[in-house]
Amino acid sequence: MQRNWIHLRDVTRRFEQGGASCAALQGVGLNLPQGAFVAIVGPSGSGKTTLLHLLTGIDRPTSGRVYIGEWQLDGMDEESLARWRGRYVGIVFQFFQLFPTLTALENVQLPLELRPSLSVQRRRQQALAALEEVGLAGRAGHLPGQLSGGEQQRVALARALVRDPLLIAADEPTGNLDSASGQQVLELLQAVHRRGKTVLMVTHDERLSGAASHHVHLLDGRVVSAAPAVSADFEGGRTCGSVNWRSAAE
Numbered sequence: 001m002q003r004n005w006i007h008l009r010d011v012t013r014r015f016e017q018g019g020a021s022c023a024a025l026q027g028v029g030l031n032l033p034q035g036a037f038v039a040i041v042g043p044s045g046s047g048k049t050t051l052l053h054l055l056t057g058i059d060r061p062t063s064g065r066v067y068i069g070e071w072q073l074d075g076m077d078e079e080s081l082a083r084w085r086g087r088y089v090g091i092v093f094q095f096f097q098l099f100p101t102l103t104a105l106e107n108v109q110l111p112l113e114l115r116p117s118l119s120v121q122r123r124r125q126q127a128l129a130a131l132e133e134v135g136l137a138g139r140a141g142h143l144p145g146q147l148s149g150g151e152q153q154r155v156a157l158a159r160a161l162v163r164d165p166l167l168i169a170a171d172e173p174t175g176n177l178d179s180a181s182g183q184q185v186l187e188l189l190q191a192v193h194r195r196g197k198t199v200l201m202v203t204h205d206e207r208l209s210g211a212a213s214h215h216v217h218l219l220d221g222r223v224v225s226a227a228p229a230v231s232a233d234f235e236g237g238r239t240c241g242s243v244n245w246r247s248a249a250e
């Protein structure tokens, strides 16, 4: 298969569950272009988060190859992966994961603390620009507890953007938001995509998946449909989603 910017080849991720081994992902092949806005969809337990973790270097496959651009993630050690992630990936979580005792500005500035070459003033400017991008420059001095859920998620998005990553990854970014706030987050992700970033998003929200340029549909750890320019290879074996591992352990 011709390698695209994102390329997974025969990727399997197995976990130990109650003494048995099962595959959260099984024989997954994927080809996606740089600049795509990708919705990863499928029922709970189908492997969406596992896939997102492999694509962002949070986790590594049990077997198979994971390429992002010129980087082969499955071959990197923990330290190189952490460095790669810090440089090229911005991550947004369902529950925001902001530090409650830091202001919005300080939260956004945090990833820049890893860059000692930047002056304090420059870090502040960059963080303010990221807050500006999500429409929250006016809330810079607020603590997360003083912000609505939607505002907190926009702060989290600013934090993901502040180092100008190539890839933005979001795991159910609107899963905890009311519909108006979800719409705002969607519009911001679309704007990020228009600026040329690759956006990878796990979602149950049909508005979000409807806005995506590419879809990866998972079922029981396998890609059951993907469009366009994606393919899947299947192999046999038991998947995590197909076992009730509590009773399997008994």
Ligand code: ADP
Residues within 6 Å of the ligand: 015, 016, 017, 023, 024, 042, 043, 044, 045, 046, 047, 048, 049, 050, 051, 240, 241
């Ligand atoms: P989704 O995000 O689609 O809900 P996940 O990728 O979180 O699915 O999980 C896929 C399957 O892998 C599930 O059956 C889950 O229980 C299993 N799984 C995920 N992470 C682990 C883990 N760290 N240890 C054991 N099993 C796991």
Ligand code: MG
Residues within 6 Å of the ligand: 048, 049, 050, 202
């Ligand atoms: Mg998940």
